[in-house]
Amino acid sequence: MDRHGSPGLAPRNDGGSRIQKAESGADKAAKLAALKQRVSAAIGTSKAKGGLNVGLHPALEDIGQWKPGGKANDSKSGPGSRSRNDSGRPQLKQKPLDLTGPSQEEIKSNPYFDSSLGAPTAKPRQSRQLIFNQKGKYIQQANALRRQAALEALKKKIAAGTRKVGIDEDKDVEKNFVVEAPPDVEWWDEGLIDGKNYDDIENPQVVKIDTDDTIVTRYIQHPVPIEPPQDKNAPQPKPMYLTATEQAKLRRQRRMADLKEEQAKIRLGLVPAPPPKVKKGNLMRVLGEEAVKDPTAVEARVNREIADRHTKHVQANEDRKLTKEQKHEKLAANQEKDAQKGLHMLVFKVNSLANGQHRYKININADQLSLTGIVIMHPKQNLVIVEGGEWSIRHYKKLLLKRINWTENLPTRDKDAQNDALKQWLKAETEEGDLKDLAENQCKLIFEGEIKSRAFRKWGSKVCETDTEARDVLSKSKMENFWNLAKSTQ
Template identity: 55%
Template structure:
């Protein structure tokens, strides 16, 4: 089988060809010369197009063309110098024409549409790498443009906000100064505590009659709103609504007439006799069945008769069962009439409300010390049980107990505070009490720092105020620890009772 003849190499470069293979260095130099010539022709064409469109830019384009020609000559000279240099070893050089062709730079593309505007002068080395999609003006704008920032202009609402903030800061400063003044412990017994505020420039009932806010214009008839159309004084008589007196608004309960023991017994007999006659009448009419005979141990033989003689054991058991049944019925009736816990609480609350509707009273007690936990518990628990409102103020100098409620509850609480509690009593706390009192200050504990029991022989309770009030000053019962006298006065001042602290300090 004969082998097919091989296709001859192009351009006589086969094994028997006469043409000599071009060296790689010579090919690179020739490619650079050709690229320089192409770049020079492109630059000359562009310069001619710009010159035709914009005659004013001709000198600039001429300079660019000359620069391009000079660059082409320099590239040609460099190529010739590279030809004279010794060739590099062929071991590292590519052996195939395809590799050489891939290494050749691509020819520059010619812009078919010349720009109408005069281009900015560029450096010669930038012309080879010119991007047809690059816009210098847009790039300059992008560099100059920064991030957008919201800018507010001073207007009406901003001015109002600034004024409100300033006013709020001023009120906060005033409040802080007032609290510091209270905590400083100013003596209320001094003249400063009893200063009376100056009268207003004009009273509220005269504001509708005078044109100004003071009494300086009272002698000027033109500034008096008496006979004018907008005057509050008219020909009509205004009758204010009639209000009931405070004592008439109370719930007045008529007390029943008290009876002696004999009168109560006689009334009971008459009531039971009337009920018995009514029951007998219903039996005669057949409305109710007749009741069985009430057999007891004493009348057993007389009621049962011959049956008791014949079988006394059975009759005795029957009588005992009837007696037990009557007892059980009595106990059951009593349990049915007995109130449940919820009904007892509701009845107690209703009675306390009725007591408060008859009139409200206030009592203020002064106690030297309340370091014993048992005293604090008795004060708090009894106030809650009697539905009293008020507050207990704990202070290192003195302790104040303020209560409000009906006459019955207040009298019960007075007996507790003035007679039932032993104020000289003191004892060490239990484990649970010690845990609760861990956060209390030292003056509110029953033991000293050395662990000894404090001496309460000097402790006593005094009633410093008692009287009737119109409305309650406190919504519920509570207590508060006040380290200073200023805090105690501030707490009482919220209920408009700050004068009680000065009263308590003045009484020894």
């Protein structure tokens, strides 16, 4: 088979084919027209059919083509008109997006719609109506204020006259318990607010925080540390208690150590050797032959030594006892030490102090326990105010509430009966000479608490005929509120 002679698509290798002739202008124009025809045919086929011989989407048909804009094109395609593309299919114009909100029917039917999230609806503005004051309105208010001022002046005048006469009404007791209104500006805010109240607290020009005269600075004040006052009230630690066996063992060891020390001193000749301790039990063992020779003399000697040892023991105990003055000094020191741990106050209300023994016990126990306070004796009620250390206060409280029988009444002593200054309501007998019935008499504790310092310098008593006198006596120590408290206690 001759490969060179066969007509094929491969280029020829002859010499003639390598020589290219110059093409004329007509041939070039013909080739360009043929090329354009092939390109237009390919573009038309691609518009008609896409991949896999499927037609293109109408929205993709106009890609790559320029459409002139203007009123002419707009007039041809109206809102309801249809346009046809090259493929002959009708093209619908898209509707604009609806941005209006839901209707009222849709809102009511939708269970997930929240009307509070919508835009606030504008309410129609309503004009205010003019309100005129009635004739005589402020005149009536002024007259009411004048009547109130006149009433207050009358009350003050009556109260002044009542104090002069010495008569107090029980209905005025409740007024003493009225709590005062708070101040307009607290004392800790006076240096931070440039005003008389808190009305302009939001105004930065009134608040003195960043100003030059402010009390708030960048410096830190370290206060001097003070020991807490409750530490002195803490009880002393109690020693550990030992059992009887442990106490005996400890005593035996201590006595053995003392005996060894005494024996060492005797060996060194520092102290003389003690005589033998002869008792009736060890008589024969200690004395031996001497006891056999004269037992009567030996027994008498042993009895004398036993008596001497007992006498020395009793004398040593007497020497260790404190004298009367030392006992008083020790008691006063203990009471002062008890008061330094913290002061306590008790206030008692006693219905009647007609029994003289009750008054004596109240006064003598307060004096013995180094308590300070006062006893107010009144025809209707009696007030006992005491203050002192915890130990003394506890014993005095037990005295008034448990030990004294307040329903007991005894005849008045001769000394008190001869006293003309003693009031009739302080005597145990009535005007007819019979003993008063104290079956309803009782003592109540109306106040108990700790205080910072003593309000009274000593213990005393005062007889007051009226409430005014009692309040005046207590007002010196700022204790008049206890009288009102006692009157309100049943």
